[in-house]
Amino acid sequence: MxxxxxxxxxxxxxxxxxxxxxxxxxxxxxxxxxxxxxxxxxxxxxxxxxxxxxxxxxxxxxxxxxxxxxxxxxxxxxxxxxxxxxxxxxxxxxxxxxxxxxxxxxxxxxxxxxxxxxxxxxxxxxxxxxxxxxxxxxxxxxxxxxxxxxxxxxxxxxxxxxxxxxxxxxxxxxxxxxxxxxxxxxxxxxxxxxxxxxxxxxxxxxxxxxxxxxxxxxxxxxxxxxxxxxxxxxxxxxxxxxxxxxxxxxxxxxxxxxxxxxxxxxxxxxxxxxxxxxSAPTPEPEQCPLTFSISQQPLHYSVTSKAAVQRIRDLEEIIGEDPGQRGIRALFIQDELLRSCLSLSHSSSVLITTGFPTHYMHDPPEETDGPPGAIAMAATLQALGKEVVIVTDHRALEMNCRIMEDAVKKGVIKTAVPLLSYQGNSPDSALNFLCHDGDPNKPRFDHLVAIERSGRAADGNYYNMRGVNIKHLVDPIDDLFTTASHISGVNTTGIGDGGNELGMGKVKEAVREYMPNGSLIACDVAADFAITAGVSNWGGYGVACALYILSLCSVHQRYLHKGLGQPYPPAQDLKQAWAASLPSVAKEEEMLSILVQHGVRSGKTATLGMEVDGLTFHPTHSDVITRLRDSALQRK
Structure with a gap:
């Protein structure tokens, strides 16, 4: 018929x-x-x-x-x-x-x-x-x-x-x-x-x-x-x-x-x-598109291949391992890494914030978790042509500038990232910081990322995992995230490993139920995407590797560029530059050494040595970095 x-x-x-x-x-x-x-x-x-x-x-x-x-x-x-x-x-x-x-x-x-x-x-x-x-x-x-x-x-x-x-x-x-x-x-x-x-x-x-x-x-x-x-x-x-x-x-x-x-x-x-x-035959995973919501204000979906989705889910499993037995799997939401990185891939300018002054009795009070992951993300975002700034506490600004200089000298990152501070001196400070002339239709950044950044609890204080209030050491950078939630087209990501980090308010009910001191320490400020990691640095490494995977996905790149211009794959020199920006054992070991030289200590033990959150760099962190990098580069 x-x-x-x-x-x-x-x-x-x-x-x-x-x-x-x-x-x-x-x-x-x-x-x-x-x-x-x-x-x-x-x-x-x-x-x-x-x-x-x-x-x-x-x-x-x-x-x-x-x-x-x-x-x-x-x-x-x-x-x-x-x-x-x-x-x-x-x-x-x-x-x-x-x-x-x-x-x-x-x-x-x-x-x-x-x-x-x-x-x-x-x-x-x-x-x-x-x-x-x-x-x-x-x-x-x-x-x-x-x-x-x-x-x-x-x-x-x-x-x-x-x-x-x-x-x-x-x-x-x-x-x-x-x-x-x-x-x-x-x-x-x-x-x-x-x-x-x-x-x-x-x-x-x-x-x-x-x-x-x-x-x-x-x-x-x-x-x-x-x-x-x-x-x-x-x-x-x-x-x-x-x-x-x-x-x-x-x-x-x-x-x-x-x-x-x-x-x-x-x-x-x-x-x-x-x-x-x-028509063509049924596509293989490399050419099979899947859609994901990355924004509700405005409504925006992104597209990538089934193969890229699986590879990024593999990264998410690696960063979600919990060798410290902290119970962080209770905070896990599948595909937060994927959706955050899809949003970052569409971005032009990214603000990253880090800094958790958990060691309030030491000078400096910062810990070694956070800055390495922040710089790893910044390196890949820069390689992909994004503008990047890092925001930190004013009291730590000078030290972080010196750390950034050393990171460039040692080859951890190719180009220094501008460092800023935010004190929030007036009701309009956050809007003026985020937008040109304070106009929400003219945002300076389209994505804000917090990695191992102390987050404001429901009572307005900031707590370390032991329940000690460290508010006197923390600038109100949370205000940038709460203000960003009302600016159309600006997305936010929080990366954490305990639930008291900025952005992890998205999973605060799970933090209160499953984490030690959760009812007290849980961050109350939510991000659009909450990436849970065994160590927050691993979340930053995972973001860098996921962005690299998306940069080589022809399905995603076609969508990102609206089908205009010559088709992918990219030129070999671009691919090499992107791969060179990824975290490596050598670069991350150098970065940790720089932090130690500046007196920054391990979060859990306060050890001034080559460890993060009580886990030594070799073999724990080096093994995770190797596996993430190999997965991104498709090495067996």
């Missing part, structure tokens, strides 16, 4: 080509319903003098402009895609541009035949080609249900906190334009299957380039698309955005050629190829 219906559909398609009058009657019907099951194409027609530049532009931006076929000048057909084709009449409607301006919409290009002799037609993949596949997978396609065209938006300046970015296409030549995206509302529970199904269609734009709040893409009103029709979401739907071939229309506008043509958005060229033509 289905094969018979396919034959009827193809007959209708051919009749549209062969009989312009019938095609005109269908001009207002979008091609998504005319040819379900067949590959469709966007069309751009340019003078032959622009053809090479536009082809290079397509190759530089393969997600919005997947090139299916480039014609010869004056060639009406496209043999690889359709028999008996004639581009002058085969789209239900065309746009005519003069000097980059839309001057008319026409049902035929036959009157322009003489001009077309010197013009080249480009056939570009279209997301309509995967809509039947989505329906076959049980995913509702709302624009089809509502009998309307898909919503299409011109991407402007992002409005998602520090994620603000102008998503412009890349490449050489005369074409400089923003990307156009389509939006389809998808039930939240079906995001994984949608990402996986469409990832298999690279010639139909591939997988999503954004999932979540339209404002992150600069789309302020999703009910007013620039092209197509408004589409009403269903209950529990999440906006999902794909790159769109109407980007070719924007390219024409930007180049301002004397004469150019395109299909009218939604009125595609219909090929003879079944939509299986654009």
């Amino acid at each position: 289905f094969q018979a219906w396919q034959g009827i559909t193809r007959a209708l398609t051919k009749s549209i080509r062969l009989y312009p009058v019938q095609r005109l009657m269908c001009a207002k019907v979008t091609s998504t319903r005319l040819c379900s099951g067949y590959q469709q194409a966007n069309v751009v027609i340019l003078h032959k003098s622009l053809a090479d530049d536009f082809e290079a532009f397509c190759h530089a931006n393969p997600s919005p402009l997947p090139l299916l076929y480039r014609s010869q000048p004056g060639e009406w057909g496209c043999p690889p895609l359709a028999a008996e084709a004639d581009i002058r009449v085969d789209c239900p409607q065309y746009c005519v541009f003069e000097d980059g301006l839309l001057v008319s919409r026409v049902s035929s290009l036959m009157p322009y035949t003489s001009q077309l002799l010197d013009m080249v037609s480009f056939y570009l993949g279209c997301s309509f080609s995967f809509e039947r596949t989505l329906r076959d997978a049980g995913v509702p396609v709302r624009n089809v249900e509502q009998n309307c065209n898909v919503s299409m938006f011109r991407v402007r300046q992002g409005n998602g906190g520090f994620w603000q970015t102008s998503i412009r296409c890349r490449g050489p030549g005369q074409f400089q334009c923003p990307m156009v995206v389509t939006m389809r509302p998808v039930p939240k529970e079906q995001l994984d299957i949608v990402a996986q199904v469409t990832h298999l269609t690279p010639l139909a734009h591939g997988g999503p380039i954004h999932i979540g709040d339209p404002a992150v893409l600069g789309i302020l009103n999703a009910s007013k698309p620039e092209y197509g029709d408004p589409v009403t979401p269903g209950p529990g739907d999440v906006p999902v955005f794909w790159a769109c071939g109407v980007t070719g229309v924007e390219a024409i506008r930007s180049c301002k050629p004397p004469l150019a043509f395109s299909h009218s958005p939604g009125c595609m060229f219909l090929t003879d190829q079944e939509d299986t033509f654009v």
